[in-house]
Amino acid sequence: MKNVLNTKDVVKVLKIIAKRIEENKDYITDLDAILGDGDHWANMNMGYQKIVSIEEELLELNLADLFKKVGMTLMSTIGGSSGVLYGDAFITAHKSLIGVEEMDKFKIHEVLDSGLNAMMKRGNAKPGDKTMIDTLYQAVKAYKESLDNNDEFEITINKMVKAAEEGMESTKEMEAAKGRAFYRTDKGVGHIDPGAVTMYYQIQELAQYIML
Amino acid sequence: MKNVLNTKDVVKVLKIIAKRIEENKDYITDLDAILGDGDHWANMNMGYQKIVSIEEELLELNLADLFKKVGMTLMSTIGGSSGVLYGDAFITAHKSLIGVEEMDKFKIHEVLDSGLNAMMKRGNAKPGDKTMIDTLYQAVKAYKESLDNNDEFEITINKMVKAAEEGMESTKEMEAAKGRAFYRTDKGVGHIDPGAVTMYYQIQELAQYIML
Amino acid sequence: MKKIINQPDNVVSEMLMGIEKANPDVVYHSGVEVISRKQKKDNKVGLVSGGGSGHEPAHAGYVGYGMLDAAVSGNVFASPSPDRILKGIQEADSGAGVLLIIKNYSGDIMNFNMAKDLAQMDDIKVETVVVKDDVAVEESTYSTGRRGIAGTVFVHKIAGAKAEKGASLEEVKEAAQKTIDNVRSMGMAMTPCILPAVGKPGFELDDNEVEIGMGIHGEPGIERTSKKTAKEYAEIMVKKILDDYDYSSSEVALMINGLGSTPLMELYILNNEVQNILKDKGIKIYKTFVGNYMTALEMSGCSVTLLKLDDELKDLLDFESKAPGMRV
Amino acid sequence: MKKIINQPDNVVSEMLMGIEKANPDVVYHSGVEVISRKQKKDNKVGLVSGGGSGHEPAHAGYVGYGMLDAAVSGNVFASPSPDRILKGIQEADSGAGVLLIIKNYSGDIMNFNMAKDLAQMDDIKVETVVVKDDVAVEESTYSTGRRGIAGTVFVHKIAGAKAEKGASLEEVKEAAQKTIDNVRSMGMAMTPCILPAVGKPGFELDDNEVEIGMGIHGEPGIERTSKKTAKEYAEIMVKKILDDYDYSSSEVALMINGLGSTPLMELYILNNEVQNILKDKGIKIYKTFVGNYMTALEMSGCSVTLLKLDDELKDLLDFESKAPGMRV
């Protein structure tokens, strides 16, 4: 169990996420082929592989610069809707990390929350719109409630992952209000949103790393 | 048997030709569909029907003006290659008819010959090129030889029709050098040229009228 | 799929190299896929537009004196990323600020707005306008709403002329917004288009079927119907536009736009019908544009665009444009 | 067949009405299917071109200041008759004589020459030039020989500028002939076109097949081959042109022409490849034109045209043109 995360930790988590995404090509591609234009896996994979390829450079950076660099890199490499959403999330989050050497559980919440808010603002989306927001929103909400509850950090992390999973699953029965699935006559009902899934992978891998 | 032709006669012949062409739609269309673009019957029919429709006007004209008017009408109504060839033939022939009230057998030759020459010049074509020229050329040649032979007019007319028919038939085994059949790899060998057929109809109907 | 391309992955960059080689007035910034003017005028408001590729001559063909300063290309039918757009903004900026002309697609909106935020961090003054001229889709606050299609070209033209005349960022934005407020379009498609990377059509239409209101990426329209005459197509499209916006007794600019593979002959036949209808309704046509202005690869089909004009807009529409996509 | 038309029989006249309605500088003479300039300049040599319809913007789109004075349309892919051409000549004549720019097809040759004879009876001085730029077909005295294709547009441009500058009929003809002597084109087709009156394609090409050298009416080319990359198409077409005419170490105008349904994206990709090859060969490109200039209804494919330039031709090429089909 880790209590704080520094640059080295964050880079490690990013590498683990890259691997997780790489391994789930068909599932994610199929989901976006059904609900969107089928490129979500390719977009995310390209972005995270790029992150892996600049590992050395990232390890030299302080946390704030790391987040900014990761944001800029994801933004330009992922492209499309998710590129700018992740880019904005990381770039916005970097502001709360200026001068910070290590993130404790409160900082981690602040970072996740500012990323969530950036995404919601950028995408003009809210929970229930059948997007990646549904995963992150539930995760951040559960995290916050657990913090307010003064739970053990391990419990907080567990609650976060569980909420993220529920958020992801909940997109299945939602009607799309944002993204391309909106243009389908059935509004995508019956299918999980691909962006909600890749968001879940990231939260889950972060949690798992912290719990080690 | 007529010895001379005046305006009334020419207009009658034109009407008979119009009918002959009208009746042979499929044969001519098919020939041009094989060797060209399939519009030769439609072109010729449109032209001659137009002539029929202005019969009253034509009957008012002297021979020279009649030929000019028929030429201009065929030219603009037939269109394509045969429109300009027939147009030029009639318009050119009109010059040898200025001041002429009736055509005798020498004038008829002169008219046919000047039409032939106009066509050959306009189309840059000669006998053997697999065109309407092959019919007219043989007809005019036989007519001339018969005139030089001092044959009876009836014999001259008969010789002309026979030669026209042979000219038409001869196009079957020719390779096209002009017109669209030139672009076929077999150069159209094995098929009679549609323009040679409609030319034969005209010569034959003229002859038949004279023989009445 | 038969296309004159090399690798599907390289179509955008090779196309932009080809544009640079054809047009001596522009320069291509490779990697960020930006085409910008070679000659800059100090303190002129910069105009940037862009979006997915596949809509040529939009957007790179509208870079030139009297229209855009920079165009930013994404991959085929995909929004460019904010870093690319930022480069476009930087190239377009000559001290008087930059206006972004965005078509109303959520990807474009997010990426252009993000780029705006990045540019403002660099102290470049940036404003945006969003074009949503396609009356096939109902406007709504719930979803992204109406799409931006061929009417966007008029926004480039009007804002471009305004900027060229030395107007401020505020004024240029106002002219662009006035154009947006007064422009409506309606389209239809007859055959699909093929994304180079996909290699097969994204949808199918029977040999007897057309889709009224289809978007310029093949997004669903409002009705699949059997094929009709040019006159009927004109009636359907014009009616839909006039139902949405009252152009009666006004003067308009008319654009008859081809989607890519519809011959100019057919666009002129459609123009004849559309103008007959407009004349009957007492709508006066001030200027007509017939051609391929906002395409969808090799889709066949068309759109009709009307822009209501006042004296200012007429003047700006008539202003010189040297952009190859729309010479005035 | 899905086309934006009404009656197949009326496509030409309705198209020309649509052109008249789009272009305030021209007038349509119905019945004879002539588009001519509204404003005439006294004692300017008149320029007339034309031919079958279906090649838009050729030829009516080239009527305007700096190019043609009148364009005469036949039915789709069929030569106009002499009386129509005569009307074009009469409209174009302002006292200094008229030059007819004819593409080398036997129907066009016969009809235009007949019209010339008719005009001369009316005491109008008429000269002709015949464009035969298509290197796909061997030149021969036996048959009609080489076809006239996209290079014709350069002849309109050069002769148009020369006439606008006040040159005599003799001089305008010389400039046109110099252009013809120095212009070569080579094309290829990927999908067929459909004549409105016929309703089905005139030929078939496999989904994997292209035809090198096909004419702009679907006339046979020199080789059917499997589909290739843009680079390979560029190599094949440029080689065929350079084998026919020596452009080495000269300056040229380059036209990358689309046949109708090939997207601008692909034409620009081709332009990139063609210019790379020409650069390697030391051929300098003075000016580039990329677009649909001489089409074949909705055929997909392209042609490449090179025109060797000297100082006079450069000057004439750069001269203003207000014709909608080629704005310079």
Ligand SMILES: Nc1ncnc2c1ncn2[C@@H]1O[C@H](COP(=O)(O)OP(=O)(O)O)[C@@H](O)[C@H]1O
């Ligand atoms: N406006 C939005 N706000 C939040 N998330 C969005 C929005 N639009 C799309 N998304 C998310 O992005 C995902 C699709 O991403 P991706 O396929 O990479 O981009 P694109 O839609 O541009 O092809 C969707 O599954 C959804 O989760």
Ligand SMILES: Nc1ncnc2c1ncn2[C@@H]1O[C@H](COP(=O)(O)OP(=O)(O)O)[C@@H](O)[C@H]1O
């Ligand atoms: N150069 C020419 N000289 C003489 N006759 C010709 C020439 N070219 C074509 N023809 C004749 O014209 C006929 C075709 O006429 P038509 O179908 O009406 O015109 P098009 O070929 O323009 O469609 C051919 O069968 C041939 O007899």
Ligand SMILES: [Mg+2]
């Ligand atoms: Mg996607």
Ligand SMILES: [Mg+2]
């Ligand atoms: Mg995408």
Ligand SMILES: [Mg+2]
């Ligand atoms: Mg024919």
Ligand SMILES: [Mg+2]
């Ligand atoms: Mg014909």
